[in-house]
Amino acid sequence: MKKIKRWLKNYNNSLSYVGLIVAVTFFSISLSPSLLPRPYILQGVLSGFSLLVGYSLGVACTYLWHYLELPEFKKQIKTTLQYIISALSILIFIYTIYASNNWQNELRILMGQAPNEEFLYIQMIAIALLLAFSLLFIARLFKKSFNNLRFTLHKLIPRRIANVLGLSLIAFIVFTFTNNFIISKIVTTFDEIYSIADENTDSGIKKPTNSLYTGSNSSLIQWKNLGRTGQNFIANGPTQAELTAFFSQKTLSPLRVYVGLRSRESAEQRAQLALQELIRIKGFSRSKLIVATPTGTGWLDPSAMNTFEYLHQGDTAIVSMQYSYLPSWLTLLVDPSGAKRSALVLYNTIHRYWSSLPKESRPDLYVFGLSLGALGAETSINLTTIINNPIQGGLFAGAPFPSTVSPQLIKQRNPSSPQWLPTIQDGSLVRFTAQENQLNNENWHWGPMRFVYIQYASDPMVFFSLDLYRKEPDWMKGERGHDVSPDFNWYPIITFLQVLFDLPMADKVPRGSSHRYSASSYIDGWVEVTQPKGLTKEKLKSIKHHFSDQ
Template structure:
């Protein structure tokens, strides 16, 4: 019995797992709380343990020499002491590393009590992972013993591995995962349907979903209803600017407003025409995030700086949160953004150049990705758009990657310079896209990206090599203790993506009004606008992340 247990659990493999745990304690892009760090530590410990067991199996299968007797015991003792010293040092240092990063982001510092929470969470997580692994191993042994009855051992081993892999694939991909995704999609759809019974349709004829509107209020969905009924009106804008103002036009088509992307796009165009959107000074085609949400911190300031003489249109493509929509409904988002931009832009091109609005595109996060995809070469030549502001562009975005890799080699990866700055510029929480070697050309493109945003700077190849930004001096809100470690860095950055939405405003993936304002000024060049106006609007909108700036 004793020998069976020793074979089932390996002390050397656990030591390798603890090395992985120690590595996971080093800081990454987003500060981690004790519970999150514990879960991460437990997972990477299990991963290190598994990797060590696999290497050991290969070693034994190759009939390589192994230590035995007293030499093996002393090797285990010495390695245990070294690993425990390393683990203890990183454990004691981890709180300082995390607090250094928290201080740079203006977050509350953690204390020693979090260490106990972290260790307990890690132990539970590792135990669960170990139990799952033991169950898989048990399944393999049962299948292999059955195959032994009908075929030679070598063939039975191979088929046993294949059978277990197929069973796990079917259970996770075609069973659990499909049901979870379907449940999430239906859950978000149901949540939006529940909103149908809450507020009545707007009474104003100038609001989509109201009297004479071509868009069904009940099918618009909660994000769309909030978008078209919120934001500053003419009175609020005039009170701030001291100039006459118009009520901004906001058009939103819900996913349930049409069966296809082109059907919804044509409905959006018809509503724009009904409301006189093409008589305005500025027209913005915006792409929402996965659930259909549009950030008021971006749209409200733009309406102030253009005296309300602006129309914005968007179309919903999903009910899922952006991370799920990014993985599961990528094509839907790209198709919807392309259809909307194509239909609206094609109509806009038919209007006289001196009697049509200036045309801009915009998107945040997954909306930035789909907007960039839709803004292809045909939108940038012949009769091009006037500009774009893309915030928090996700790392897979082809156009963003193309521009990033065209940067001046002497400029940082997180805030690059592109040529002379006449076409493309970058902004962040410390840069407003005003600094460039040349004046703007006919088209203006700005990327707004925070240096601590893992949605932007995650690198799939960090499994075995450092991302480009890790080879440069750390940014203002990055830890000087961050270093690359194969496998572990990949897990850290993946976890950072999940945590980035809860980062303080101005960090991670938490984009907010103050950092949109100056880039919008650069992109849309509002008439008679001054730096003092920018600062005054920032102060007016200083009411928190995701709250817009409709308050006085």
């Protein structure tokens, strides 16, 4: 017991006062609202990282002060300042703890969620402290290793060279260990978990008997190789009978083709299989054809796919293929390039065959993507295909932050429009919309191709950026989206961490907020992009009412 007390005393004395003050400040600010409400566990992890970053920054500032040999405060002044700063830090801490649940509840109301009556403060603080001190302990182990290494090298080479070499070796070891063992093992574990989950079939989902369905006995693709998301996509679409009953007139059976990740080894082989299946079911005889890029898990949003098929009364075909098992937010942080490769290969394969068909009889061709799928879909269209055989357009929802196309468009927006709802030149090629339909403007006239982006102001998948730590984004300036808290302020470093930790919560909110795009928004987009024939205001209203809960 005495040894433990002595160790705790020595550990406490080794902590930096400035580091602790900055850490408490960072912790307090981390409780302030961001884009989305956070459960106490996530808040604890966020605050734990904020504690560590704040402490590290305070220690670095203290080291720099001493390194520059700046004058020290006299003892009496220093003590007085410490009392004042400590008191202010405690007051800020108490206030933010008290206000944090109100801030989170205001966000929940903005998202259409019920307020949370109980916030587990003690548990949240315990998680934050445990995480921060654990990471600090690991950091000190590495520091001790560095000191031991450089002292050993001092005996062999000059001191400055030993310091640089020792730091380089420790950094290399840490990077290699983290990347090859920790991150690699985590990603592999997640991939295995989601891969196993994808092998399962949800209850109520049965192998189709209709020969036009992918996975049927007549299909070129085995039902078991579609994976869970593919099976749901094929089985849960609207049937011809449902469409006929809804419109009270004869309709067609919507055609869907899906190739699971297990169907073939390479993306090229899967794309060829998708093409052959699409040809088998006569998908190119329909009036509208979509090349759809799914999210990271292979999921295609029913609110997007079903509404498209309703608007065209089943005279449609959709083709898609899986490229990953991992959720989009995790794939984005690890390797978002898979979506681009898969989308490009499928688009080129379908477009090449489509271009060989007579223009007067081939379907209108569009691209679609949600989230990581939007990243792939928007980059799949290359200049050569647009010039030689232009498609009719595309719909992209929640294009994520690694995207290169939509951010470039937003940078070139008209100066009077906000970043979260930009207008691009005369709106003849690209238009953006949000919860309320912003696609209609009497001064705008569409050109031969139509592209629409749907993005909600509260979507961290769209508005997270790597420079948030040092720069206030335009979407936080001036007018804000209705679902962004007016209490959300930008703070260096902390806002970066807050929005980063918003990412896994982006799809944990009700429809119509953040990264969960509503059927109504999809309908608005599809109407502008695909121009459904014979669509009256009454039909449009009835379709929106039919999907009002999605």
